[in-house]
Amino acid sequence: MYDIIYIGGGLNYAGAIVASKQGLKVALVETSLGHLGGTCLHEGCIPSKMFLHHANTVRQSNESVFRGELVLDMPTLTAQKTELLASASKSIMAQCKDVELIEGKGKLIAPHKVEVEGKIYEGEYIVIGTGSIPFIPEGIVYDKKAIITSNELLDLQKLPQTIAIYGDGAIGLEMASFFVSAGVEVTLISRHDRLLPHTHSSIQNAMTKELERQGIIYLKEHAISKAEPTEKGVHITFENGASSMYEQMLVATGRQPNTDVVATDQITVKRGIETDDFFQTTLEKHFAIGDCNGKLQLAHAARVQALNVTKQIMGKQPGKLNLDHVVRFIHTLPMSYATVGQNRQRLEEDGMEFKESSIMLSQFKPAAFHQAGNGVLIVYADTSGLILGAELFAPNAEELISSVAMALAGEMTVSMARQTIMAHPTFSEALERVYSRL
Incomplete structure (x- = not known):
C-alpha cells in the first residue's frame, strides 16, 4: 500500500518528488521511464522553443544589415535537442531517487487500485496526470512521415x-x-x-x-x-x-485528453476526466491534473495543479487555484501573443463594466529593429481601477506579461501599477504607458 500513486510521468513528477521528500511512500507509473517529464519536455515546450530560438537567428540574418545566407542544419539541431533532453531526463531521474518508479501502462481498475502490466498496486491516494495526445481529424491518413x-x-x-x-x-x-x-x-x-x-x-x-x-x-x-x-x-x-x-x-x-487510464465507472469522464475546483474526481481521494482533466492544456498549469493536489494530500491546505491567473501564450516570431486574467470577450460575455487601454508598439523606436511595428499591448481594469487582465502581442510577450500576472496575484490597482518606473528603451516602457492611460 502506497500513500500516493501518481499515474503519468509528465509534470506529475513534481508532486511525487515533493511528497517523497516529506517521507510519504510514493510510486510513479510511467509507460516509458525514458519519457519522464512528459510531452512538454520531449515533444513540446522545450524542444519547440529551442527550434524557434535557432530559426529566429536565420530569420534575423535575412535583414538588410547582414550579408550571406544562413541555413538551419537539421541533423545538428535534432542531435543537440536529443542531448539536451537526455540531460533533463537524467536530472529528473536523480530527483526521483526516493520515488518508486514503475514502468508500464497504468490503468485505474477500481478505487485505489492501479494495474500495470498485469500487476496490481494499491494507494490511499491516486493522482492521474496522463496528459493528452494529438487529435487527427477523420479523413487524414497519418503516416508519421509525409x-x-x-x-x-x-x-x-x-x-x-x-x-x-x-x-x-x-x-x-x-x-x-x-x-x-x-x-x-x-x-x-x-x-x-x-x-x-x-x-x-x-x-x-x-x-x-x-x-x-x-x-x-x-x-x-x-x-x-x-x-x-x-x-x-x-x-x-x-x-x-x-x-x-x-x-x-x-x-x-x-490535442485531446488522454483518459483511457480510467477503467472504473466510479470516475466520470466527459471531454476530460471530470474534477471539482480542487482537481478531485468524482471518486474521493482520486485526483486528475493537467491536460487529462480538460481544464487548461499548459505544462505550467499541470505542474501547479500537481503541487496543489500534493499539498492537499499532505494536509497543508493550499487553497483553490485561480486558473485565470495562469499565463497563456503562443510563441510566434518575431512577436508572440500572451494573455493572463480577463480579456475583452470574456468581460463582455459576463456583462461586466470595464475599462481598457491599448498602445501600438510602432510608437516606440525599438519596434523598428525588432520588427514589432504591428505589436499591440492591451490592459483591462474594472471601474474602480483593479487590474483584471491583459493581452499582449510583442517580442517576448510571454516574459513581458509576467508583471501583469504578478499584479493580478497581488490584486493591484492601476494607480499602484503607475508607480512602477520601467526601463528605457524596453517594451515594458510601453506597458507603463498603457497603465497611464487607464
Whole structure:
C-alpha cells in the first residue's frame, strides 16, 4: 500500500518528488521511464522553443544589415535537442531517487487500485496526470512521415520545401513561424474565418498582418475532407472541392485528453476526466491534473495543479487555484501573443463594466529593429481601477506579461501599477504607458 500513486510521468513528477521528500511512500507509473517529464519536455515546450530560438537567428540574418545566407542544419539541431533532453531526463531521474518508479501502462481498475502490466498496486491516494495526445481529424491518413504531428516534427532530419499546416492554434502558429523563418514555403490552413477568434480584434488583425508580411499563405475557412501521402507528396482535398499538393503536412488540430487510464465507472469522464475546483474526481481521494482533466492544456498549469493536489494530500491546505491567473501564450516570431486574467470577450460575455487601454508598439523606436511595428499591448481594469487582465502581442510577450500576472496575484490597482518606473528603451516602457492611460 502506497500513500500516493501518481499515474503519468509528465509534470506529475513534481508532486511525487515533493511528497517523497516529506517521507510519504510514493510510486510513479510511467509507460516509458525514458519519457519522464512528459510531452512538454520531449515533444513540446522545450524542444519547440529551442527550434524557434535557432530559426529566429536565420530569420534575423535575412535583414538588410547582414550579408550571406544562413541555413538551419537539421541533423545538428535534432542531435543537440536529443542531448539536451537526455540531460533533463537524467536530472529528473536523480530527483526521483526516493520515488518508486514503475514502468508500464497504468490503468485505474477500481478505487485505489492501479494495474500495470498485469500487476496490481494499491494507494490511499491516486493522482492521474496522463496528459493528452494529438487529435487527427477523420479523413487524414497519418503516416508519421509525409503527414506528421508535433511528435515527429522535432525529429526531422531535413526541411521540406513546402509544408501545409492544418490548424491555427498554438502549435500551428508556432510551427508556421519556425518553418517560414527557416526558409520553407508555408501554407497555414484553417477551418475558421479568422485567427485567434477569442482575442481582441486588434490582435487578430496584427497576427494576420504578420502572417502576410512573412509570406505565410493563410487559407481560412478551408476545412480538409481528405489528406493522404502519395509518391509526389501529400494530396489534400478540401470540403469546397478544391485540392492541393504539398511536400509535407503537419496536423496541428489540437490535442485531446488522454483518459483511457480510467477503467472504473466510479470516475466520470466527459471531454476530460471530470474534477471539482480542487482537481478531485468524482471518486474521493482520486485526483486528475493537467491536460487529462480538460481544464487548461499548459505544462505550467499541470505542474501547479500537481503541487496543489500534493499539498492537499499532505494536509497543508493550499487553497483553490485561480486558473485565470495562469499565463497563456503562443510563441510566434518575431512577436508572440500572451494573455493572463480577463480579456475583452470574456468581460463582455459576463456583462461586466470595464475599462481598457491599448498602445501600438510602432510608437516606440525599438519596434523598428525588432520588427514589432504591428505589436499591440492591451490592459483591462474594472471601474474602480483593479487590474483584471491583459493581452499582449510583442517580442517576448510571454516574459513581458509576467508583471501583469504578478499584479493580478497581488490584486493591484492601476494607480499602484503607475508607480512602477520601467526601463528605457524596453517594451515594458510601453506597458507603463498603457497603465497611464487607464
